[in-house]
Amino acid sequence: MSGVIRLPSSSEMSYPPEVLVWTGAKSQAAEPYNMPPGLLLNGQRLQLPALPRRRESVSVTPVAQATSALLKPGVWRRGAEPAQPGVGFHVTAETACPVGHFCPVGLGMALPCPVGTFSDRMFLSMSSECLPCPPGHFCAASGLSAPSGPCAPGYFCLSGVSSPTPTGRSGHGGPCPQGHFCPRGTSLPQPCRAGSYGSLLGQVSCFPCPAGYYCPENITSYSGYPCPAGFYCPRGTKHAAQFPCPRGYYNPDPLTHSLDSCLPCPPGHYCGQENLTKPSGPCDAGWYCVSAAWNARPFDLDNYTSTNCLCPATATGGKCPAGSYCPEGSPEPIPCTPGSFCATSGLPTPTGPCQAGYFCIGGSESPAPVDEVTGGPCPPGSYCPVASHKPTPCPVGTFSSLPEQTTSSTCRSCPSGFYCKEAGLQAPSGWCPAGYYCDSSTGPVQDFSLYPCPRGYYCPVGTTKAMYHSCPVGTYGPRKGLTSITECQLCPAGKFCSLAGISAPTGKVQTALGLNMVSKGLEAYPDRTSSLQESVLQGTGAKQDLPASTPQMGLGASAAPQDTTVLKALQSQPRAHLELGLQKEPEAQRDAGSALLDNSVLGASCQPGRHLAT
Template identity: 45%
Template sequence: MTTVASFTATTTITSSSLQSESQCIPCDPGRVCSGSGLTAPNGLCAAGYYCRGSAYTDKPRDGGATGDFCPKGHYCPEGTGEPNTCIPGSFNNVTGLDYCFDCPAGFYCVDGEIPLACPRGRYCPGNTTAAQPYCPRGTYNPDFGMVYESDCRPCLGGYYCDTLGATEFDASLNNTGVGKCSPSYYCKSGVNISTPTSDTTSGLGGPCPVGHYCPEQTEDPDMCPMGTYRDVELGADVSDCFPCILGHYCGSMGLANATGPCDPGFYCLYGSSDATPTGADASKGGPCLVGHYCPQGTSYPLACPAGTYNNVTGVDACFECPASYYCPENITDYTGYPCPEGHYCPNGTTGALEFPCPKGSYRNLTRGVSQEDCFACPPGFYCGGEGLSLPTDECDQGYFCVVGAWSAQPSEYDNFTVGDCLCPSNVTGGQCQPGYYCPQGSHEPVACTEGNYCATPGLYTVTSQCKAGYYCDRGASIEDPTDGITGNICPPGRYCGLGTGVDQPRCPLGTFSNQTGNQVVSDCTNCTQGYYCGSLGLTEPTDKCAEGYFCPTGQEISSPFPCAQGYYCPAGSHEMIHCPSGTYQDETAQGTCKTCPSGTVK
């Protein structure tokens, strides 16, 4: 019988043809060969141990020749051949473990054995390795053992911190990365740049906002004071705040635009902080001044325009100038501006000469209200321009001026005749027409006087006397009129010398005339013999001479000459007639003779 050799417990046999022990294979690392004659390892190294090879127990303790407790800084799971170093961010400070502990928060682990306190300027969450995260720019950390990024202290207000992992905040040290926030910017907290913007910092900071200004080292932007505003970013100084615009007020701090327009009745200069400034600071505005008005949004008081006035402060509209006064621009009292003579002033009159009385009128009083207060130029005068306080002068000779004439030689009514009853309302006068004359200052044409004629237009006196043989009534325009109205040929019983009027001289007593056109008294015929002409202006004898009388030619009474004794005078006798034979007459003024008595001589 063949005897089979037995191999040690630390080896295995892989072939049946082995000749010696030296041909046995050492047990594999991480494996255990715990018996003899093994053809393969029959176990795994126990957890917490490592088995380098040739191990015959799963928990070797030979100081590492074949294995041992898993050392500190390592971990050994079941079947470990060589201890595994704890991975960065973990550690193991005891032996015989098959795992490593997570590096605790606030520490970092680099050798796998002892956690180290997180250094200043960094923070260490759990499992931190040697590459501890830096506190970001804008922060710093002066302490050990910080865990979170939030444990990094934000850079203080007014400053920036531009270094990663800053450990100190000391603006006096050049190497700490700390500096003052630049003018025109603010650095509230955690700012990493001197001119922060939304794109360049994760901290609280940025360009100085509208309505504010930011000098160097600004933490919180300073608000522009009342009375100012700023409508753009990046203000650096209070002087960068703009005075509130004219006509507006800035009633609170930190404004990007004016609060609103100045209230009606007030004016707001640059920098006003009140919608109703009191005027205590005259440079900022105040109540509207007398003589001015201030609508909403007024920058400078507006002078009351001509035609208005204002005698009180704080109004947004001026008062209309009352009638009978005029108001120049910018006045407070209208009573010193009464409407002058020659003018009238309705409500709202702007100037003394704005409303002159029209030509053809005048006004010799002040404080006229309307055109009706202008007096029509009186008859015989003309008012040749506007704004007269008295008529210009008398109407020119040869012309007449009715009420309201504006020319010394008016022409509207050149065809005026005595037959006209009324002048049209728009007529102011005209040139004297034939049959009339107009002395200077005439208010109407004067009919040519009796016995004269006025032959041409524009006369200021008569042309001449009427022609002999004619008479002229008033208004004659020719020397020998025949119309029976302005004159005619001298009628029978009359005579008309030069310049005879309507009362033509009558043929005297003892005469008559039955002819027209007599010129002189001699043109009257002596009364016919036997007749008498007993009244003036006879066109034929009055009657026969009275009985008992005789009338030679030219007798003016019916009994001028009595018939003598011995004569008789029948009616119509122009001489005495002897009593015929057989008759006698012993009386005078008898129209017949008496018969002689019988027995007398006949």
């Protein structure tokens, strides 16, 4: 009778579990179970370690000879329940080699796949058929049907690794090297990507490249890769030329880290390409570059209209407008210089000088502006030669009543009888006031107060000469600045005033002679008889007799010379031309005193220029 022995499980013995041996034929004799067991495999006895004693006794039937065939590869036989109690076991079926194991040919037992391998298939017959633990995983035990898990972060695991944190000594993995990173389950170290670096062993991820530097792939330090001038490098920059300064900007410094580090092209210059370390050059003549210009002839402010506003703020420049000019390198339009005009746009210099008779304040588009903003025609009281930036006032002592005058010679001198106290007059300041004279024969009068009427004379309004109005014969002017003939004083009693224009009486006279002369005067001017008589009497006192030797005064009847006429009618003031623009001249002055004395006052006696007959 055929039979089998079912050996204890792995919890009861130290050798591989459930090794079944097929005995084949009926045994000749029975052996106690507690004896060293002997199993027959293909007719040969297999020596195994002694089994521990069990409570029950199991008998097996030794086999005299084996007659069965070998087990199939990858197959083993499991014992079933005994057919009859106490008789033994018999083979019931063949079973496939389980996953995680292999079953050598004829061994009749399943062996576990070794550490570092696994098997997810059945029917393995050799250990070489167990799969090495795949890269990125580890297989920490034997008999595995799947890897134990992924490789630990910061490590890499090659094929067949048995630990999640390999040391690297076995050549199957190890800590992540510098310049690389190893996330969980890494099979091969991954080089740090561009824009990062790895300076440490066992890095799970690489450090981002700091601002101001760039980091190529697989580097352990960023210090050797400073950002070059003309570029900027924010955090994580991958290569040197990744972030160039744009057109219109430049960057002279290395190690910069943001777009703000790029400087706008300075006013008057342009930056025509990327990654510049200095401006490309000055703006072209006839154009202006405000800031950040990327063209030598910018055009985004071609509609520029006012030098007071460069709008919008992002504008870079434009063509110089009319009324201004732009030399090379201009930061903004320059208003046409005072005294010149700029007729067209795009001018590098002004077109030419302002026209004579006009003035150009600045920014003028015309040689003869009329807008009063950039210029205008020369006003009265001034003159404007060529290239005038403002009207030139007529000099002090002159005036001009006409516009658009071109030279100072067109300014007229202040006429006699008038004064011109300041520059730029359109007409004389006024008539010469009473008590003063304004004589322009020696030069125009600016300050009439310097010319008071002299003693012996009086000066009504508009007097042209110092000695034009003399106090008449029989009177005198003791002080300066007399304004009318009424201020001339009568010759006092006892004295005579034989000349016109004197500041004091001519001399003393005898009483009889004086009274005789006074009486003659009173006959001519009965309205002043009492005043004259009183004046004489108060001045002389009692009548005096003339000495015997005093010659008789022969009063000649001949007239005085023409230039010594005692009184004559006041001449009318000379009238100025209408174009002077003066106020109406004062009426010819003649007061009651002007008729005080005339050629008939004294008849033929005591007339100026004549002597008393002996």
